[in-house]
Amino acid sequence: MDLQIALLLGQDGITNGAIYALLALALVLVFAVTRVIFIPQGEFVAFGALTLASLQAGKLPGTLWLLLGLGAAVALVEVASALRDRHTRRIPAILLLNCVLPLILAGLLFVLSPANLPLALQVVLSLVLVVPLGPMIYRLAFQPIAEASVLVLLIVAVAVHVTLVGLGLLFSFTFGETLLQGQTILVVASSAVLIVALYFFFERTIHGKALRATAMNRTGARLMGISASMAGKQCFTLAALIGAFSGVLIAPITTIYYDSGFLIGLKGFVGAIVGGLASYPVAAAGAMLVGLLESYASFWASAFKEVIVFTLIIPVLLWRSLKTHHVDEEE
Amino acid sequence: MSALHEHAIHGDRPVVLEVRDLAVSYGKVEALHGIDLRIHRGEIVTVIGPNGAGKTTLLSALMGLLPARGDIVYLGEPQGPERSVESLVRHGMTLVPEKRELFGEMSVEDNLLLGAFDRYRGGHRDHLETMDQVFEIFPRLQERREQLAGTLSGGERQMLAMGRALMAKPRLLMLDEPSLGLAPLIIREIFRIVAELRKTGVAVLLVEQNARAALQVADYGYVLETGEISIEGPSATLASDPRVIESYLGLGGRH
Numbered sequence: 109m110d111l112q113i114a115l116l117l118g119q120d121g122i123t124n125g126a127i128y129a130l131l132a133l134a135l136v137l138v139f140a141v142t143r144v145i146f147i148p149q150g151e152f153v154a155f156g157a158l159t160l161a162s163l164q165a166g167k168l169p170g171t172l173w174l175l176l177g178l179g180a181a182v183a184l185v186e187v188a189s190a191l192r193d194r195h196t197r198r199i200p201a202i203l204l205l206n207c208v209l210p211l212i213l214a215g216l217l218f219v220l221s222p223a224n225l226p227l228a229l230q231v232v233l234s235l236v237l238v239v240p241l242g243p244m245i246y247r248l249a250f251q252p253i254a255e256a257s258v259l260v261l262l263i264v265a266v267a268v269h270v271t272l273v274g275l276g277l278l279f280s281f282t283f284g285e286t287l288l289q290g291q292t293i294l295v296v297a298s299s300a301v302l303i304v305a306l307y308f309f310f311e312r313t314i315h316g317k318a319l320r321a322t323a324m325n326r327t328g329a330r331l332m333g334i335s336a337s338m339a340g341k342q343c344f345t346l347a348a349l350i351g352a353f354s355g356v357l358i359a360p361i362t363t364i365y366y367d368s369g370f371l372i373g374l375k376g377f378v379g380a381i382v383g384g385l386a387s388y389p390v391a392a393a394g395a396m397l398v399g400l401l402e403s404y405a406s407f408w409a410s411a412f413k414e415v416i417v418f419t420l421i422i423p424v425l426l427w428r429s430l431k432t433h434h435v436d437e438e439e
Numbered sequence: 440m441s442a443l444h445e446h447a448i449h450g451d452r453p454v455v456l457e458v459r460d461l462a463v464s465y466g467k468v469e470a471l472h473g474i475d476l477r478i479h480r481g482e483i484v485t486v487i488g489p490n491g492a493g494k495t496t497l498l499s500a501l502m503g504l505l506p507a508r509g510d511i512v513y514l515g516e517p518q519g520p521e522r523s524v525e526s527l528v529r530h531g532m533t534l535v536p537e538k539r540e541l542f543g544e545m546s547v548e549d550n551l552l553l554g555a556f557d558r559y560r561g562g563h564r565d566h567l568e569t570m571d572q573v574f575e576i577f578p579r580l581q582e583r584r585e586q587l588a589g590t591l592s593g594g595e596r597q598m599l600a601m602g603r604a605l606m607a608k609p610r611l612l613m614l615d616e617p618s619l620g621l622a623p624l625i626i627r628e629i630f631r632i633v634a635e636l637r638k639t640g641v642a643v644l645l646v647e648q649n650a651r652a653a654l655q656v657a658d659y660g661y662v663l664e665t666g667e668i669s670i671e672g673p674s675a676t677l678a679s680d681p682r683v684i685e686s687y688l689g690l691g692g693r694h
């Protein structure tokens with residue numbers, strides 16, 4: 109391998125690593141606040157990329173049907189609970205948010221021909237279609253069992269993942285790479301901007317601090333009026349945004365299938381595990397390492413590249429379990 | 440108690456919290472039953488009792504952290520089954536829990552800021568002024584404003600927990616054993632501050648094992664024993680009650 113190839117592989121690794129780092133941050137965030145190990149994180153990447161591809165191809169994206177369906181389900185659940193608590197005044201807002209807005213969006217997609225819109229608008233439309241799926245999934249699958257154990261939450265997360273992949277298959281179509289010039293720089297730069305923005309959100313804004321507070325001390329946060337379900341919804345929104353944004357970013361340089369999200373998400377997951385699902389900087393560094401390792405592994409032993417990446421998790425887990433004493437999961 | 444007697448003690452201050460026939464269970468075990476309790480505006484009411492009597496259970500139930508049976512009327516509103524911690528916080532009820540529940544990896548300042556979270560979300564933007572007021576009450580917190588809450592001493596942690604609760608501008612402040620584990624000098628300081636809060640009009644429900652200190656600052660007191668209120672009355676009356684002296688104040692008492 110000469111220097112030029114090494115540099116090229118490094119560039120590739122950093123590009124992928126940046127995406128894995130974003131996903132790792134989302135995973136750490138969701139786990140810290142809700143204790144959910146969010147296996148479906150990668151699906152948002154695939155949904156983001158596929159939605160953008162559909163719009164560009166002039167087809168109605170399948171995520172639109174998902175949005176309408178989940179929106180209706182959430183509205184049903186919310187209206188039922190509003191009736192139970194006799195908060196009937198909340199019902200119009202519930203219907204507006206979960207049914208009317210998605211329908212308006214659907215109408216827009218029918219009327220406009222998205223294929224002819226400028227790329228920036230297509231990207232925005234894709235995010236608007238995919239991001240609300242995050243809080244909707246939280247509301248339907250995780251909020252009702254928020255107090256359950258980590259294991260139960262994990263099982264539900266796996267179930268959600270399988271369901272989403274299945275639904276992805278329904279509106280499957282692949283999206284080939286077009287290798288845009290300069291896309292790698294765009295990926296790294298956008299990821300960096302998003303990471304800095306997240307940092308400011310968590311360090312400088314009261315809503316960001318409220319999320320961190322929930323992660324640190326659930327009871328303390330509740331006593332401040334920070335409701336666990338609100339915090340959960342915000343986390344899932346951020347996770348969906350990060351996922352969909354990553355998907356849009358990598359769409360032009362990667363071939364995305366309906367089930368590609370899982371492997372991508374899993375690599376972010378390895379990064380998050382390196383950070384012990386607790387430290388943001390370590391998780392991001394771990395994810396970068398995964399990206400580089402994968403890139404060089406694909407050069408020397410391309411058949412084994414996934415194996416090599418996922419084997420990384422074993423020494424890390426060993427080291428962690430030796431270093432940390434056993435702590436009860438439900439403290 | 441007769442209406443006339445009631446008036447003689449509390450003046451015409453409005454009732455902030457009224458509890459009738461409250462009962463709380465952990466599974467099949469009843470931890471509290473038949474609790475009647477009343478707090479007026481600007482009043483300090485104490486609940487004293489030994490370890491395990493149910494004091495923390497009482498505060499948790501009032502705050503909506505535990506389900507309870509019986510009637511709870513807060514600020515004139517009967518509380519239905521849909522009452523939640525969040526809605527009570529919104530209406531000015533705050534709890535400084537026995538374990539303090541601070542945000543250990545955040546600065547003192549951020550802990551205080553989050554005390555005003557619900558007001559901030561409700562559109563109020565006066566948290567910096569409120570923080571200055573809290574710093575006036577607890578100058579020690581101002582000195583430590585950058586320090587992580589997890590690295591504070593026991594007394595400072597209690598001050599931060601109280602300061603954080605005051606950031607919400609509460610109408611009812613509930614304190615669960617603020618003297619727990621603190622040195623006598625700091626206990627005196629904390630109780631001096633509790634007594635001063637009366638001026639701000641906030642109603643204080645003070646739960647304590649340290650009966651002597653609690654009865655000194657409170658206007659009215661209840662003795663809670665094995666889940667029931669055994670004695671109640673104005674603090675001065677309680678402090679001279681032979682049963683209270685025997686169990687909680689005398690040489691045989693804990694303090």
Ligand SMILES: Nc1ncnc2c1ncn2[C@@H]1O[C@H](COP(=O)(O)OP(=O)(O)O)[C@@H](O)[C@H]1O
Binds near residue numbers: 492493
């Ligand atoms: N989470 C719980 N589950 C079951 N029993 C509890 C729980 N918390 C407290 N208790 C019991 O309820 C009674 C009252 O406890 P507590 O309210 O903590 O008393 P205090 O605060 O007066 O010391 C005790 O007998 C205690 O063992």
Ligand SMILES: [Mg+2]
Binds near residue numbers: 494495496537616
């Ligand atoms: Mg207690």
